[in-house]
Amino acid sequence: MENQIKATISKILSHQFNMGNTTNTTLEADADLIRDYGLNSLNLLQFIVSMEKEFGIDIDIEKLDLKYFNNLSLLTTFIKKNIEEKTS
Numbered sequence: 310m311e312n313q314i315k316a317t318i319s320k321i322l323s324h325q326f327n328m329g330n331t332t333n334t335t336l337e338a339d340a341d342l343i344r345d346y347g348l349n350s351l352n353l354l355q356f357i358v359s360m361e362k363e364f365g366i367d368i369d370i371e372k373l374d375l376k377y378f379n380n381l382s383l384l385t386t387f388i389k390k391n392i393e394e395k396t397s
Contacts, residue, residue, distance in 0.1 A: 314364075314385045314392075321359050322346065342378045353378070366391045 319336045342348045348356065357368055368391060377387040 310392075311385055311389060314388050315381055317363055318360070318381060318384060318388065321356065321363060322348075325352075325355065325359060336381055338381045341380060342384065343375070348378065360388060364388060364392055366395050 315338070322336060322342070336342075336346070340346060343353075357373070360366070361368055366388070377383050
């Protein structure tokens with residue numbers, strides 16, 4: 310499940326914000342999404358909405374911490390937790 314989440318997050322970022330290689334939508338697992346890929350506040354809001362739609366979740370802004378965007382692994386864990394909360 311985690312690999313699928315990572316792949317989906319990479320795909321969203323690559324397509325929506327032209328991040329990563331256009332032929333390879335996999336982002337570096339340890340890359341800082343904000344610093345290394347230039348995700349700004351507007352992009353971040355668009356990205357959150359895209360993840361909510363793609364994963365069928367509602368991300369509670371109160372629980373959202375920028376630390377989850379420190380790297381793909383942390384963001385994957387955050388999304389996985391949201392998916393598990395929705396299905397439980």
